[in-house]
Amino acid sequence: xxxxxxxxxxxxxxxxxxxxxxxxxxxxxxxxxxxxxxxxxxxxxxxxxxxxxxxxxxxxxxxxxxxxxxxxxxxxxxxxxxxxxxxxxxxxxxxxxxxxxxxxxxxxxxxxxxxxxxxxxxxxxxxxxxxxxxxxxxxxxxxxxxxxxxxxxxxxxxxxxxxxxxxxxxxxxxxxxxxxxxxxxxxxxxxxxxxxxxxxxxxxxxxxxxxxxxxxxxxxxxxxxxxxxxxxxxxxxxxxxxxxxxxxxxxxxxxxxxxxxxxxxxxxxxxxxxxxxxxxxxxxxxxxxxxxxxxxxxxxxxxxxxxxxxxxxxxxxxxxxxxx
Amino acid sequence: xxxxxxxxxxxxxxxxxxxxxxxxxxxxxxxxxxxxxxxxxxxxxxxxxxxxxxxxxxxxxxxxxxxxxxxxxxxxxxxxxxxxxxxxxxxxxxxxxxxxxxxxxxxxxxxxxxxxxxxxxxxxxxxxxxxxxxxxxxxxxxxxxxxxxxxxxxxxxxxxxxxxxxxxxxxxxxxxxxxxxxxxxxxxxxxxxxxxxxxxxxxxxxxxxxxxxxxxxxxxxxxxxxxxxxxxxxxxxxxxxxxxxxxxxxxxxxxxxxxxxxxxxxxxxxxxxxxxxxxxxxxxxxxxxxxxxxxxxxxxxxxxxxxxxxxxxxxxxxxxxxxx
Numbered sequence: 151x152x153x154x155x156x157x158x159x160x161x162x163x164x165x166x167x168x169x170x171x172x173x174x175x176x177x178x179x180x181x182x183x184x185x186x187x188x189x190x191x192x193x194x195x196x197x198x199x200x201x202x203x204x205x206x207x208x209x210x211x212x213x214x215x216x217x218x219x220x221x222x223x224x225x226x227x228x229x230x231x232x233x234x235x236x237x238x239x240x241x242x243x244x245x246x247x248x249x250x251x252x253x254x255x256x257x258x259x260x261x262x263x264x265x266x267x268x269x270x271x272x273x274x275x276x277x278x279x280x281x282x283x284x285x286x287x288x289x290x291x292x293x294x295x296x297x298x299x300x301x302x303x304x305x306x307x308x309x310x311x312x313x314x315x316x317x318x319x320x321x322x323x324x325x326x327x328x329x330x331x332x333x334x335x336x337x338x339x340x341x342x343x344x345x346x347x348x349x350x351x352x353x354x355x356x357x358x359x360x361x362x363x364x365x366x367x368x369x370x371x372x373x374x375x376x377x378x379x380x381x382x383x384x385x386x387x388x389x390x391x392x393x394x395x396x397x398x399x400x401x402x403x404x405x406x407x408x409x410x411x412x413x414x415x416x417x418x419x420x421x422x423x424x425x426x427x428x429x430x431x432x433x434x435x436x437x438x439x440x441x442x443x444x445x446x447x448x449x450x451x452x453x454x455x456x457x458x459x460x461x462x463x464x465x466x467x468x469x470x471x472x473x474x
Numbered sequence: 475x476x477x478x479x480x481x482x483x484x485x486x487x488x489x490x491x492x493x494x495x496x497x498x499x500x501x502x503x504x505x506x507x508x509x510x511x512x513x514x515x516x517x518x519x520x521x522x523x524x525x526x527x528x529x530x531x532x533x534x535x536x537x538x539x540x541x542x543x544x545x546x547x548x549x550x551x552x553x554x555x556x557x558x559x560x561x562x563x564x565x566x567x568x569x570x571x572x573x574x575x576x577x578x579x580x581x582x583x584x585x586x587x588x589x590x591x592x593x594x595x596x597x598x599x600x601x602x603x604x605x606x607x608x609x610x611x612x613x614x615x616x617x618x619x620x621x622x623x624x625x626x627x628x629x630x631x632x633x634x635x636x637x638x639x640x641x642x643x644x645x646x647x648x649x650x651x652x653x654x655x656x657x658x659x660x661x662x663x664x665x666x667x668x669x670x671x672x673x674x675x676x677x678x679x680x681x682x683x684x685x686x687x688x689x690x691x692x693x694x695x696x697x698x699x700x701x702x703x704x705x706x707x708x709x710x711x712x713x714x715x716x717x718x719x720x721x722x723x724x725x726x727x728x729x730x731x732x733x734x735x736x737x738x739x740x741x742x743x744x745x746x747x748x749x750x751x752x753x754x755x756x757x758x759x760x761x762x763x764x765x766x767x768x769x770x771x772x773x774x775x776x777x778x779x780x781x782x783x784x785x786x787x788x789x790x791x792x793x794x795x796x797x798x
């Protein structure tokens with residue numbers, strides 16, 4: 151039988167890069183030597199079976215997504231990723247599952263040149279808790295409370311395909327998706343791409359004011375920026391960039407899932423109108439599409455409008471883990 | 475109904491000290507400004523209901539223990555605690571449970587002057603994942619692989635009462651404990667005291683070579699030091715400091731539970747014989763008893779002996795989450 155120590159050694163302990171971590175897996179703590187003068191950004195996300203992913207979810211995709219949602223938090227802060235810890239509760243030490251999970255996890259980690267520096271494994275209902283560490287220069291972090299009236303509101307990539315895929319799985323759609331569309335949308339649900347390069351550029355070059363990553367739906371997440379910034383906004387719902395599959399659906403569904411879908415892991419950020427060219431140049435330099443979708447205003451509240459500027463009442467809300 | 479955001483605000487968000495964390499709960503990431511020149515020590519532990527604690531465990535004790543086992547890892551590295559993140563999966567947002575858990579958690583956090591800087595809450599089978607951060611000067615960390623032949627082996631505090639309490643709960647004892655004894659031993663199981671001050675002194679003053687915290691039983695944990703140091707040891711099992719309650723039991727039980735009990739969260743550390751006075755002075759200065767129990771040797775393997783120096787064969791092993 152695979153022991154806890156063999157499990158870690160076989161699947162999670164890799165040759166130590168020694169570039170960032172002064173000491174990796176295998177001691178009581180990992181050690182990191184922070185870059186002099188930089189702040190450390192830290193975020194922790196827990197993924198629970200049946201809540202954040204379906205029971206029986208493909209292990210490789212799960213390895214990717216578990217790290218991706220954490221990297222997305224660093225992206226939303228404009229912090230450059232350094233490393234992460236992984237705490238894992240598993241019902242059993244299943245070799246095929248561990249192999250797939252580690253593959254998905256490390257493929258993404260390697261893409262961002264970051265190391266797994268420590269963690270914990272235990273038996274229990276499947277639960278994946280990752281804590282990521284990044285670095286950002288003092289005063290450069292993209293804080294939620296930093297939006298200012300007059301700022302443009304921008305969205306990276308596209309929204310809503312992840313929610314559409316979930317609706318497809320759940321059989322919630324009046325007009326079901328064909329197989330190819332379901333697969334296309336599902337890729338956005340299962341393997342989100344954290345917008346790390348864009349977030350880092352927006353912070354390092356001082357282009358953006360506030361940012362958040364869209365995990366619970368744009369309206370809910372933008373709401374956090376507004377609350378913490380003491381501001382309001384007008385959002386052009388028809389300007390929201392719908393995912394490739396969602397874009398083929400009717401207006402009502404497109405509006406609903408792009409404005410309040412969830413699981414998008416795109417960035418919503420604000421920047422002054424004077425920075426429009428800089429935003430577009432930064433986004434182009436990392437091949438990430440961005441779309442201007444609204445404006446921050448002094449008047450509190452979020453005003454949804456359609457393409458003609460007429461008010462929309464979508465009755466949408468962000469996702470909450472204890473009331474939904 | 476208590477929402478996820480209200481839950482965090484009501485039970486886990488406290489006035490921001492601003493002493494260490496540049497930015498605490500409520501953004502995509504927390505920000506810490508590392509002390510210039512210091513390394514960051516990081517450790518992550520996950521506690522699962524039915525595995526690390528009984529179903530229905532008192533929430534206050536659980537809040538204490540969840541943080542204590544993590545601080546114990548910092549202690550074993552000789553790192554000074556700075557802050558921690560908490561990721562929590564809960565079956566329901568139960569106010570009484572949350573109140574108790576937060577009380578136990580913050581009482582210990584306040585005792586070490588550290589802050590909860592971020593985390594995550596979600597619905598799911600009860601699971602508590604804490605990641606702690608500390609600081610240690612480069613080259614000062616107490617690494618598992620740093621023991622040298624000739625080093626004394628030391629133990630802080632006492633061993634075995636936590637395992638004795640567990641045996642009592644499970645009805646494993648031939649001679650059951652009376653109520654007072656069960657309560658006394660159980661305090662060691664439920665509310666371990668991390669040996670942070672001692673670990674920090676041993677590291678900062680350069681007194682100790684290697685250290686580990688005893689979570690899976692001394693023999694298993696000392697084994698990690700020996701393996702990583704490429705060394706062996708002779709351990710005087712009768713010299714092991716038994717817990718107050720265990721000390722009243724027969725020799726066989728005392729040997730078994732002090733040598734391989736688990737859940738002790740004491741430090742096992744090695745230091746050169748020339749440092750004996752310094753070890754005792756450091757321990758006295760933080761009112762932590764320490765006991766010399768063996769010696770590191772060049773010959774591989776762990777040799778257990780009794781008070782007369784005769785070999786003992788205890789057939790004991792450390793705890794492993796996937797084979798036990």
